[in-house]
Amino acid sequence: MRTLAAGAGAALLAITPALAADQADQIIRGQYQAVLGDCAGCHTRPGGKPLAGGLSLETPFGALVPPNITPDHETGIGNWSEIDFRNMMKTGVGHDGVRLYPAMPYPAYTRMTEQDISDLWAYMTTVEPVANKVEANQLPFPLNIRLAMWGWNLLNFSEAGFQADPSKSAEWNRGAYIVQGAGHCGTCHTPKSFLGADQDSSFLQGASLQGWFAPDITNNAQSGLGKWSQEDVVAYLKTGVNAHSIASGPMAEAIENSTSKMTDPDLKAVAVYLKNLGSDTGSAQAPKPDEARMVAGEAIYRDNCSACHGGDGAGAGALFPTLIGNSIVAQGNPETLARVVLAGSQAVHTTGAPTTPSMPSLAWRLKDQEIADVLTYVRGSWGNSAPAVSSDDIAAVRKELVP
Amino acid sequence: MTTILPRKDVVIVGLGWTGSILAHELTDQGLDVLAIERGPWRDTATDFNIGYAQDELRYSVRRDLFLQPAVETLTMRNDPSQTALPMRDFGSFLLGNGVGGAGVHWNGHTWRFWDSDFQIKTNLTKRYGAARIADLQVEDWGVTGAEMEPYYDQFEYLAGISGKAGNIKGQLQEGGNPFEDPRSRDYPNPPMEMTYAPTLFANAGRSMGLHPFPTPSANMSRTYVNPLGITMGQCTYCGFCERFGCANYSKSSAQTTILPVLMKKANFEVRTDSEVLHVDLAAGGKSARGVTYVDTSGQEFFQPADLVLLCAYGLHNARLMMLSGIGRIYDPATGEGTVGRNYCYQTNAGVQVFFDDKNFNPFIAAGALGQTIDDYNGDAFDHGGLDFVGGAGINCIPTNGRPIGTRPTLPGTPKWGSAWKKATVAGYKSTLGFSSQGSSSATRTNYLDLDPTYKDRFGRPLMRMTFDFPDNDIRMSNYLCDRMEEIAKTLGGKQYNVGRRKKGWDSVPYQSTHNTGGAIMGTDPKRSAVNTFLQSWDVPNVFVIGASAFPQNAGKNPTGTVGALAYRAADGIRNHYLRNPGAPLVQA
Numbered sequence: 008m009r010t011l012a013a014g015a016g017a018a019l020l021a022i023t024p025a026l027a028a029d030q031a032d033q034i035i036r037g038q039y040q041a042v043l044g045d046c047a048g049c050h051t052r053p054g055g056k057p058l059a060g061g062l063s064l065e066t067p068f069g070a071l072v073p074p075n076i077t078p079d080h081e082t083g084i085g086n087w088s089e090i091d092f093r094n095m096m097k098t099g100v101g102h103d104g105v106r107l108y109p110a111m112p113y114p115a116y117t118r119m120t121e122q123d124i125s126d127l128w129a130y131m132t133t134v135e136p137v138a139n140k141v142e143a144n145q146l147p148f149p150l151n152i153r154l155a156m157w158g159w160n161l162l163n164f165s166e167a168g169f170q171a172d173p174s175k176s177a178e179w180n181r182g183a184y185i186v187q188g189a190g191h192c193g194t195c196h197t198p199k200s201f202l203g204a205d206q207d208s209s210f211l212q213g214a215s216l217q218g219w220f221a222p223d224i225t226n227n228a229q230s231g232l233g234k235w236s237q238e239d240v241v242a243y244l245k246t247g248v249n250a251h252s253i254a255s256g257p258m259a260e261a262i263e264n265s266t267s268k269m270t271d272p273d274l275k276a277v278a279v280y281l282k283n284l285g286s287d288t289g290s291a292q293a294p295k296p297d298e299a300r301m302v303a304g305e306a307i308y309r310d311n312c313s314a315c316h317g318g319d320g321a322g323a324g325a326l327f328p329t330l331i332g333n334s335i336v337a338q339g340n341p342e343t344l345a346r347v348v349l350a351g352s353q354a355v356h357t358t359g360a361p362t363t364p365s366m367p368s369l370a371w372r373l374k375d376q377e378i379a380d381v382l383t384y385v386r387g388s389w390g391n392s393a394p395a396v397s398s399d400d401i402a403a404v405r406k407e408l409v410p
Numbered sequence: 411m412t413t414i415l416p417r418k419d420v421v422i423v424g425l426g427w428t429g430s431i432l433a434h435e436l437t438d439q440g441l442d443v444l445a446i447e448r449g450p451w452r453d454t455a456t457d458f459n460i461g462y463a464q465d466e467l468r469y470s471v472r473r474d475l476f477l478q479p480a481v482e483t484l485t486m487r488n489d490p491s492q493t494a495l496p497m498r499d500f501g502s503f504l505l506g507n508g509v510g511g512a513g514v515h516w517n518g519h520t521w522r523f524w525d526s527d528f529q530i531k532t533n534l535t536k537r538y539g540a541a542r543i544a545d546l547q548v549e550d551w552g553v554t555g556a557e558m559e560p561y562y563d564q565f566e567y568l569a570g571i572s573g574k575a576g577n578i579k580g581q582l583q584e585g586g587n588p589f590e591d592p593r594s595r596d597y598p599n600p601p602m603e604m605t606y607a608p609t610l611f612a613n614a615g616r617s618m619g620l621h622p623f624p625t626p627s628a629n630m631s632r633t634y635v636n637p638l639g640i641t642m643g644q645c646t647y648c649g650f651c652e653r654f655g656c657a658n659y660s661k662s663s664a665q666t667t668i669l670p671v672l673m674k675k676a677n678f679e680v681r682t683d684s685e686v687l688h689v690d691l692a693a694g695g696k697s698a699r700g701v702t703y704v705d706t707s708g709q710e711f712f713q714p715a716d717l718v719l720l721c722a723y724g725l726h727n728a729r730l731m732m733l734s735g736i737g738r739i740y741d742p743a744t745g746e747g748t749v750g751r752n753y754c755y756q757t758n759a760g761v762q763v764f765f766d767d768k769n770f771n772p773f774i775a776a777g778a779l780g781q782t783i784d785d786y787n788g789d790a791f792d793h794g795g796l797d798f799v800g801g802a803g804i805n806c807i808p809t810n811g812r813p814i815g816t817r818p819t820l821p822g823t824p825k826w827g828s829a830w831k832k833a834t835v836a837g838y839k840s841t842l843g844f845s846s847q848g849s850s851s852a853t854r855t856n857y858l859d860l861d862p863t864y865k866d867r868f869g870r871p872l873m874r875m876t877f878d879f880p881d882n883d884i885r886m887s888n889y890l891c892d893r894m895e896e897i898a899k900t901l902g903g904k905q906y907n908v909g910r911r912k913k914g915w916d917s918v919p920y921q922s923t924h925n926t927g928g929a930i931m932g933t934d935p936k937r938s939a940v941n942t943f944l945q946s947w948d949v950p951n952v953f954v955i956g957a958s959a960f961p962q963n964a965g966k967n968p969t970g971t972v973g974a975l976a977y978r979a980a981d982g983i984r985n986h987y988l989r990n991p992g993a994p995l996v997q998a
Contacts, residue, residue, distance in 0.1 A: 314460060314646050314658055323633045326641045326659055351455060361671045362641045364659060365455030372461045 030129065037130025040123050043189035043273075044116065045265035049073040059083075059137035064110050065217055068203065069146035071110045079136035092128045093121070098166050099156065106156035108146070109164070109203065115191035118169040123189065163204035175283075178272075182280025185273060186211075190265075195221040195257065211284060213338055218407050219256045220342035222334045225284040229392070230339060232281055234332045240278035244269065246325075246359035252335065253328040253364075255347055259355035267357045293394040296387045300395065304384025307377050311369065312385075320389045325354075326364050331389045341382060341396045345404040348378050370408070375401040412702065412710045418444040421701055421715035423686045423730065426511020427969065428955040428976040429721035430664035430672060431568075434638070435980035437678045439988065444713065445678075446703050448481070448685040448722075449508030454665055458514075458655030466812045470653040475515050476500065477507040481685075484725070485861040486917050488878040490742055496864050496872060502916065503923040504653070505723055509682060510664045512723060512923060513969070517652040517777030517809055518628030518661055520571045521966035522562045522974070524591050525555025526789035530962070533789060534799050543799060546882060547752060547852040549961035552933040552942040555591040558974050561981070563594055565973030566626075569662035570634035570642050573597035573626035587623045587782070589790040602631040602645065607770045607842045608781040611806035614900040620785045625807055626970075627778030628662035638671045649810035651777025661777065684711075687868060689718050689734035689952060697992060698736075698952050704868070716991060717951050717983070720929075721976075724958035728753075728858050728928030729873040737929075737939050737948045742855050742876075748939040748947075750858035752930045753875065754963040756922040757802070757848030757883040759911045761894045763903040764820055765840045772811030772839065780807030786893050787965045788849065798885040800849035802965040804894060808843060818843065821907050842901065846890040848911070850926070850963040853880045858928045878915050887911040924968050926960035931975075934998070941996040943982030944975060950994045955979050 041047070050058045050073045061073035077083040084092070087102045095101035099113040107113060116124075144151050169188055171180045186192045197205045198214045213223035213230065223231040232240060235251055242249040244266035247259060254262050266274065309318070315327040322329035330336050335343050346352075351368035354360070373381070375398040382401075386393035419441040422429045433443050452458075452475075468474045477500070485494035506512030526533050528551040534543050575596040576586025583596075601624035604612075612622035629645040636642065645660040659666050672678055686703045690712065700714035720727040731749045732739050740751035783804040784790055793799055810816065818841035819833040861874040879887075891910050898906040932938025935947040944959050946952040955976050957968045986995050 311461075314648070315643065323643050324641055325635070326633065326643045353455065356670065356674055359639070360641075361639045361674070362659075363670050364641070365453075367455045367459045367461060367657075369461060 033126050033129045034133055037126035037128065040127040040189060041130055042265055042268045043185060044191065045261055046076070048260055048264045050076050056135065056137040058134055059139045060141035066110055066203070068150050071108055072141050072143050072145060074141045074143040075137065075139045076131065077134050077137045078132055079138050082138050082140045083136060085136060089125065089128045092131070093124050096124050099160060099164065106153040108156060112191035112194040114164050114205065115188055115194060117166050118184065118188035159202065163202060178276045178279050179283060181273065182276035185277055186280055192224065196224050213340065215340060215342055217257065218346060220338055220340040222338045224281055226282050230337050237275065237278040237282055240281060241274045244274050244277065246357045247355035248325040248360040251329060252333050253354045255352035256343065262357065263355045293392050296383050296395040300380050300383050301387060304380040307373070307381040308384055311373065312381065320385065325360050325362060330385050331391065336386055336391055337393050339394060341400050342404060344382055345378065345401050348382065349405055350408050370405065375405065412712050414712045417714035418442050419715065420717045420719060421446060421713050422719045422721050423701060424511060424722035425509050425664065425680055426506060426721065427513040427664055427973060430668040431973065431976040432719050432721060432955065432980050433678055434668050434672050435984060437672065437675045439984050440677070442677045445680040446684050446686050446701065446713065447509050447680060447682045449682065451682045452509045452514060452655065452665065454655065454657065454659060458657045460657040463654060463657035464648060464650040466814045470812065471814060473504060473653065475507065475653070475655065477505040482866055483872060485864050485872050485874045487876055488915060490855055490876055494861055494874045497917050501918040502921045503925055504920065505725070505923065509680065513663045514655045514665065515653050516969060519778045519967040520566065520569065520626045520628050520970040522590060523964050523966060523971050524788055527964045528553050528555055528558065538793060545853070546880065547854050549752060549852065549930065549932055549937060551931055551961055558978070559594060561974035561977040562970060564977045565970060567598050568636055568667050569628050569973065570599055570630055570636055571597050571626050571628055572599040572602050572631035574601050574624050576623060585623060587784050588621050589784045589787065597626060599631045599634055602627055602629060602776060602779045605774055605779060605808065607808050608806045610842065610901060611844055612781040614897055615783050618896065618900055620783045622781045622783050625778050625780045625782045625805060627776065629776040629778055630660045636667055638668065640667055640670050642666050645776050647774050647776050647779065649773050649775035649812060652809055686730065687870065689730065689736060691735060691949060695735055696949060698949050720952065720954045721956065724928060724956040725873065725925050727954050727956050727958040731929055731939065731954065732860050732873070733870055736946055736952055739859050740857050742857055745854065748937065750928050752852035752927040752961050753856050753858045753877060754850035754852055754926045754960065755877060756924040756963055757850050757879055757887045757911055758845055758922055759848070759887050759891050760843060760845035760909045761898050761906060762818055763842045763898050763901050763906045764837065765842065765903045769839045770808065770842060772808050772816060775808050775810045777809045778807060780805060786890055796889065798882045798889065800851055800883065800886045800965065802846035802848035802890045804844060804846050804890065806844035820905060844894065846887065846894060847965050847967065848883060848887050848890060849965040851880050851882050852927065852962040879911060879913050884911060884913055924963060926957045926963040926968060929954045929958040930961040931959040932961060941994065943995045944979040945982065945995050947998065951992050953979050953983065
């Protein structure tokens with residue numbers, strides 16, 4: 008972040024003083040748009056130069072590498088015009104008519120205002136140019152033919168601005184604009200069709216990607232944010248921790264790079280909007296798990312989990328997440344839960360919650376059936392009522408982790 | 411071939427308690443700080459993993475976290491007439507290694523020394539006359555208890571100490587230690603839940619008119635968020651503290667109280683697995699230019715820095731000074747030289763009381779969970795009719811019931827075989843132990859210097875430790891054993907056993923890793939190596955921070971005072987030294 012700010016400062020020196028103040032404002036606003044859009048989350052490699060290209064994204068269709076979007080002329084977007092950039096954000100068609108794959112969330116960014124995109128562009132031009140050639144398209148034939156995206160867009164995409172709902176408050180609408188637009192929450196949290204397009208009817212109801220299950224973030228009482236207060240949502244996005252959960256996996260990264268840097272009013276707006284999103288799926292109580300498995304699971308829980316998470320599953324503040332009503336525990340899909348037990352997880356570092364406690368990997372210690380039993384116990388105890396977990400569920404995640 | 415690296419504002423040798431505190435304070439000041447740590451990186455989730463952290467064989471018996479003698483050892487002897495031989499295995503004390511240092515595997519007893527400990531020479535001379543301490547080399551610290559109070563407070567709140575104040579701003583507090591100096595406020599956390607053995611011990615002591623109180627503990631009595639915003643977890647009383655890292659974020663250490671914040675700072679860097687060979691001095695020897703270190707591949711580096719902080723274990727601090735030519739090495743024949751002077755230890759003794767009808771469940775324990783009686787510690791009692799100075803805290807702190815090590819048996823039990831096994835079964839649950847943690851007085855002939863014969867793997871001389879328990883301290887310990895015997899009788903039980911301290915310090919059986927002195931603080935450059943801000947008298951841009959600064963040791967564990975001294979040094983650097991870098995903070 009410091010490097011970004013320094014880059015912005017250096018560019019400012021080159022423009023005339025009369026313009027400088029206005030332009031500085033615009034660049035700063037654009038930098039905030041980059042925070043909202045979490046550009047760095049994909050386009051900056053861990054430890055790498057800002058926006059000079061990221062780590063490969065494993066999509067169901069193959070690998071895509073987020074390209075270098077610094078203003079380098081050879082390897083970045085230095086030859087792009089503002090119009091190119093605007094069209095890319097709005098339509099998924101970039102410089103020279105190159106069609107993007109929707110791993111770049113233009114189906115969300117299309118809802119951004121012209122002003123916000125223009126601000127973002129102003130900021131992008133000030134980033135330090137880095138020469139780093141990235142081969143973005145590593146998809147197999149025929150998916151690697153970008154022209155195919157013409158057809159995809161025809162079926163799945165339409166350029167659209169954000170549709171405000173005049174019956175709702177300005178705060179709600181600001182939240183909706185961030186969630187649907189720059190924040191592109193649905194890119195992870197909305198289930199996808201077989202073509203990889205968002206299933207709008209299941210908006211934000213939870214989806215599996217890259218070996219994690221991004222949970223339901225509607226206001227669903229069982230699997231979603233129903234038990235969270237607005238303040239809980241804000242605390243989670245700002246610090247990575249609240250009374251119900253500690254962020255893990257890709258969300259931890261999104262919090263570190265993006266949501267922890269959002270303004271408090273924007274976080275509150277997001278919370279207002281999410282808390283107002285109804286969904287009626289998944290609210291049915293799962294059938295009571297088999298008693299023998301509950302007994303086996305409880306014994307495993309006492310031996311392996313209770314020292315941190317407590318005999319009653321209540322955890323300890325910002326250190327050990329509660330398992331009672333925990334959204335990761337409550338999802339119908341146990342993928343993230345299994346993954347955290349097998350591989351461990353480390354909490355995100357934020358100013359408000361700097362501890363970064365870790366859950367250790369237990370893959371070496373517990374067999375698939377044992378993990379299935381203990382997770383079945385956790386999902387069926389203390390008021391939780393998520394479905395039982397099978398050893399096959401665990402085996403599938405273990406296989407992904409140790410190919 | 412030495413690689414010369416870009417300069418840093420500050421280089422810190424050793425990233426344990428003191429190194430982490432100084433790094434945090436000085437990075438807050440905006441300085442660019444590098445810590446160089448000989449051992450590996452250590453982190454709770456990976457190195458103190460809940461799945462195997464409680465492996466007694468690995469960590470306690472085979473001492474996985476400790477410094478190995480092949481990396482660095484010492485030679486030892488009991489008096490200057492003997493030829494010292496290398497300690498080829500550590501026993502009497504076990505030194506730390508790696509990030510967090512000995513602060514990773516301590517028990518967590520966190521004491522404040524008293525004003526009468528700091529001004530000990532003045533105080534003893536006034537009370538008992540100079541003749542009483544004529545055989546000893548007792549020194550004042552050059553600071554008062556009141557001056558140290560804010561620094562103790564800072565450390566206790568950083569580390570989340572669980573305890574009960576005995577004296578807040580002069581008001582005695584029911585249930586605390588009535589002998590402690592006034593403190594500005596209570597401990598950040600309440601005492602831990604008391605187990606059975608210390609409860610009986612306290613009852614016995616109270617019935618005798620003594621003043622038992624809960625031992626101040628760095629094991630969390632509840633979830634705690636420290637002033638850096640870092641959260642620690644409530645202790646689970648698993649009984650795996652000493653020799654172990656804590657898997658539950660429940661024992662204060664650099665890992666659980668500082669590093670999560672420190673490691674994210676852009677102006678901080680740590681280089682692990684890198685051993686500092688010496689501090690490099692400028693021509694004339696009056697200022698340090700930086701340090702030379704070597705990594706595990708044998709590659710040598712020169713790291714220039716404006717300020718060098720020796721924050722290794724006290725013994726290593728003293729040796730690095732000797733190897734670097736910082737100050738003059740102490741010579742017991744002439745009394746001249748200050749580096750290595752006043753090496754002290756701890757004078758401990760123990761009592762076991764055997765019962766038939768009690769079950770103490772010793773496995774429910776924590777490193778500092780217990781009760782202490784300070785009626786015979788330091789200057790809490792009148793030594794007028796006695797033939798010694800000093801004293802001891804009497805501690806009933808059953809730190810663990812680990813199965814390999816916890817095998818109490820009645821005196822006379824065979825050491826092995828079926829009779830021994832049967833006795834350990836009988837003794838495991840029904841034995842109550844307590845001990846005296848005795849002060850250690852400095853003498854002319856207990857000291858550290860460089861060994862003339864033995865060298866380490868880099869060809870540097872080993873440090874030589876010359877130490878035996880002074881007669882004064884043996885008399886003190888015997889007096890304390892008599893007092894402990896009275897408590898043992900009051901407790902009842904079918905039998906008791908008093909293990910008295912004898913002369914002839916033996917480096918083999920474990921006694922205490924409370925090695926103090928060697929670079930002591932004071933107000934006279936002829937009798938101390940560092941001033942009262944722990945700044946070298948001889949090389950003012952070097953500070954030497956740790957128990958190496960203790961002029962002698964009190965009847966208490968040293969970590970609380972080490973932490974407080976670290977904050978004092980940080981205060982001196984931040985608020986005084988940086989205004990005029992390179993200048994002495996105290997004029998001799």
